[in-house]
Amino acid sequence: xxxxxxxxxxxxxxxxxxxxxxxxxxxxxxxxxxxxxxxxxxxxxxxxxxxxxxxxxxxxxxxxxxxxxxxxxxxxxxxxxxxxxxxxxxxxxxxxxxxxxxxxxxxxxxxxxxxxxxxxxxxxxxxxxxxxxxxxxxxxxxxxxxxxxxxxxxxxxxxxxxxxxxxxxxxxxxxxxxxxxxxxxxxxxxxxxxxxxxxxxxxxxxxxxxxxxxxxxxxxxxxxxxxxxxxxxxxxxxxxxxxxxxxxxxxxxxxxxxxxxxxxxxxxxxxxxxxxxxxxxxxxxxxxxxxxxxxxxxxxxx
Numbered sequence: 249x250x251x252x253x254x255x256x257x258x259x260x261x262x263x264x265x266x267x268x269x270x271x272x273x274x275x276x277x278x279x280x281x282x283x284x285x286x287x288x289x290x291x292x293x294x295x296x297x298x299x300x301x302x303x304x305x306x307x308x309x310x311x312x313x314x315x316x317x318x319x320x321x322x323x324x325x326x327x328x329x330x331x332x333x334x335x336x337x338x339x340x341x342x343x344x345x346x347x348x349x350x351x352x353x354x355x356x357x358x359x360x361x362x363x364x365x366x367x368x369x370x371x372x373x374x375x376x377x378x379x380x381x382x383x384x385x386x387x388x389x390x391x392x393x394x395x396x397x398x399x400x401x402x403x404x405x406x407x408x409x410x411x412x413x414x415x416x417x418x419x420x421x422x423x424x425x426x427x428x429x430x431x432x433x434x435x436x437x438x439x440x441x442x443x444x445x446x447x448x449x450x451x452x453x454x455x456x457x458x459x460x461x462x463x464x465x466x467x468x469x470x471x472x473x474x475x476x477x478x479x480x481x482x483x484x485x486x487x488x489x490x491x492x493x494x495x496x497x498x499x500x501x502x503x504x505x506x507x508x509x510x511x512x513x514x515x516x517x518x519x520x521x522x523x524x525x526x527x528x529x530x531x532x533x534x535x536x537x538x539x540x541x542x543x544x545x546x547x548x549x550x
Contacts, residue, residue, distance in 0.1 A: 254528060255302055255530075258301040261278050262534060264292035265278060265307075276310055282307055303354070305406050308334075311393075359405075360397070360431075362411060366389075372411055373443050383415075386418035389418075410433060410434065413451045435467075437477055438469070449480065452480075465478070489528050512540050532544065
């Protein structure tokens with residue numbers, strides 16, 4: 249599914265949805281658009297595809313069964329929304345391929361956000377999940393999303409913004425119930441470690457031992473830290489590497505917004521440094537919209 253030539257990933261779904269006027273207030277964040285404004289989700293995916301992306305990530309980062317339940321959405325409706333996230337991405341892919349039949353393979357990656365995303369207090373950037381939340385509990389949390397996204401037809405899963413090694417292990421455990429499933433593991437990091445303080449080498453070795461994991465890397469991490477992290481990961485893993493940093497801002501959980509981000513794209517030299525450090529898949533995360541992904545595609549292919 250993911251080979252050794254550089255693949256262009258999409259950017260921040262929240263950024264693209266806001267560009268289309270979607271209301272992302274409240275704990276459901278991007279998942280709110282699945283109920284309130286599905287057309288904006290298709291439009292966001294199309295923007296990224298037209299900008300050069302060849303992998304699009306579903307708008308299901310915040311759409312866990314448990315998290316939707318806390319927002320008053322019953323399990324049946326929650327499953328429908330998860331399925332809808334895949335269907336909307338597939339609709340965008342079909343429309344784009346009608347426009348550009350020679351565009352080649354386009355993958356739909358089902359987003360699996362971390363447990364911390366459900367808590368809606370910025371815990372995905374700290375890994376502070378509280379007592380009693382370990383690998384077994386995290387596997388039970390993630391398994392329903394894995395089942396629904398795969399059943400809906402996602403080509404693979406994007407287990408992203410993971411702050412803890414045990415959460416990555418939990419996803420590997422949950423995947424074993426679906427031996428046909430494939431996923432990448434992507435960690436949010438700071439100062440050379442995962443956001444929860446685990447050595448990135450431990451996270452990578454776990455991924456390297458799991459046959460169902462097709463790539464490993466970092467996302468929603470400041471861009472100036474990515475090249476060093478990728479070099480460290482490359483020394484510990486033979487898997488394809490993935491990098492999709494944020495725009496460099498700081499998440500303010502009280503306002504549910506990014507502070508201090510002053511740009512919407514990466515510099516060419518930054519992008520080339522990630523490819524030179526071994527990145528096989530390159531894109532953007534929060535703060536990087538379609539213009540930013542076009543800059544990535546131009547830098548990689550130019």
